[in-house]
Amino acid sequence: MNLTLAEVIQGLTEYKLDAPQPVSSVVIDSREVGEGSLFVALPGENTDGHLFVGEAFQQGAIAAIVHQPVEACRPGRVIKAEQPLAFSALTNDDVPVCLQVKDSLTGLQQLAAFWRRKFNPRVIGITGSVGKSTTKELIRAVLSTRFNTLANEGNLNNEIGLPLTLLKLTPAHERVVLEMGMYDLGEISLLCDIACPHVGVVTNVGESHLDRLGTIERIAQAKTELVQALPPAAEGGVAILNYDDPRVMPMVQETQARVLTYGLSPEADLWASDVTSAGLEGIRFVFHYQAETLHVRVPLLGRHSVHTALRAALVGLSEGLDWEEIINGLQSLPSAAQLRLVAVPGPNGSILLDDTYNASPASTLAALNLLDDLAAAKKIAVLGDMLELGSYEEEGHRKVGCRAADVVDLLVVIGQRARWIAEGAQACGLDSSLILELESTQAAIAYLEKSLGPEDIVLLKGSNAQRLDQIVSALAAKKSEPN
Secondary structure, three states: OOOEHHHHHHHHHOOOOEOOOEOOEEEOOHHHOOOOEEEEOOEOOOOEHHHHHHHHHHOOOOEEEEOOOOOOOOOOOEEEOOOOOOOOEOOHHHOOEEEEOOOHHHHHHHHHHHHHOOOOOEEEEEEOOOOHHHHHHHHHHHHOOOOOEEEOOOOOOOOOHHHHHHOOOOOOOOEEEEEOOOOOOOHHHHHHHHHOOOEEEEOOOOOOOHHHHOOHHHHHHHHHHHHHOOOOHHHOOEEEEEOOOOOOHHHHHHOOOEEEEEEOOOOOOEEEEEEEEOHHHOEEEEEEEOOEEEEEEEOOOOHHHHHHHHHHHHHHHHOOOOHHHHHHHHHHOHHHHHOOOEEEEOHHHOEEEEEOOOOOHHHHHHHHHHHHHOOOOOEEEEEEOOOOOHHHHHHHHHHHHHHHHHHOOEEEEEOOOHHHHHHHHHHOOOOHHHEEEEOOHHHHHHHHHHHOOOOOEEEEEOOHHHOOHHHHHHHHHHHHOOO
């Protein structure tokens, strides 16, 4: 991290002080504070970061961003933008200091925007209802074959996580890849104001967050904010859009950037054909771009993952990479690029498809399609509630159940909403004897550890709050226990 205390103060107050102390990290959790950290005191649902400023200072923080008086802030060492400073320099004896702003979250965002504008990397923003994180990781892998690339880690994709990522920028970074999440209108616009993206990638528009936004049209409107924020084509703006999604393609009319499209149609700028699954070994397909045709194999699971590969490849092409670099990137980081769905050895020679991070109808249907592609002694799906679907809640669960009926030898559902999955499966022909409705993850663990056999494959998927990951942890652990 190249940030100094002087730059933090300038970014928040516009005051220029002699304060050369380096900032080692910017954190919002006092447990992550180390020597030289900047601690941002944010209010939360269960507690308030202002209560931990003193603890942060004890652990070595040299400054804290606050928006209210804090006892741990020493008199004379509270810097406010609206008050004149009584000093022009800060020695090591003067720290820690408190930087008091109107709102600490807004302060974090303001500081990140200030820091972002000190550098000139190309920034790639990614939004969509499904596939953002996997797309981010694969784009990072592709661009890293040539460029020093920064990307947000894990799910740091919101109004807090994105600024924290940008504060890690250094002069060495040539590209920045940022996943952009949202819950409401205006949130992606805010993230774009901070990050100033040059390239915008839209994966798709689906029912995720329908409970918050109310209609699929409002979800599309929220995603459109990314392409609206891009610079014009003459200034390097590029919008990369999913040709196969009828809710994405109208965004062509909402941007001044150059538009590049991807999909399975020959009408797209980059398209794929002959998509086949190699099971747990990945997928094969043929890329078509202008007069070029390339046969490709990548270690992503499920035929739906071809869209992820298309996005990453098209970003690489837009950034001037050649095909050798792009293919090397697509094949270089299978574990990171897959990210969400991984195969884990289970008990008695079974395989667990761990896709427990989150779930929507679209992503669950894609996971069931993958399960359908695999050869197994017995195919089992353990499915939990899918949250934040609003008015689409019942229909979405029933559609998943209907698809499961065509794929599984046994369906296990957990959760109140998941009963619609069971009902949908039965309505589409799955015998009731092959449907098991359970009350808890513990009940599923107890059942599965006795039932799984060699070459059985179990798909586990549900919204993160359902904690189906506990099933994976318990069953994977059984494999390593001595007999």
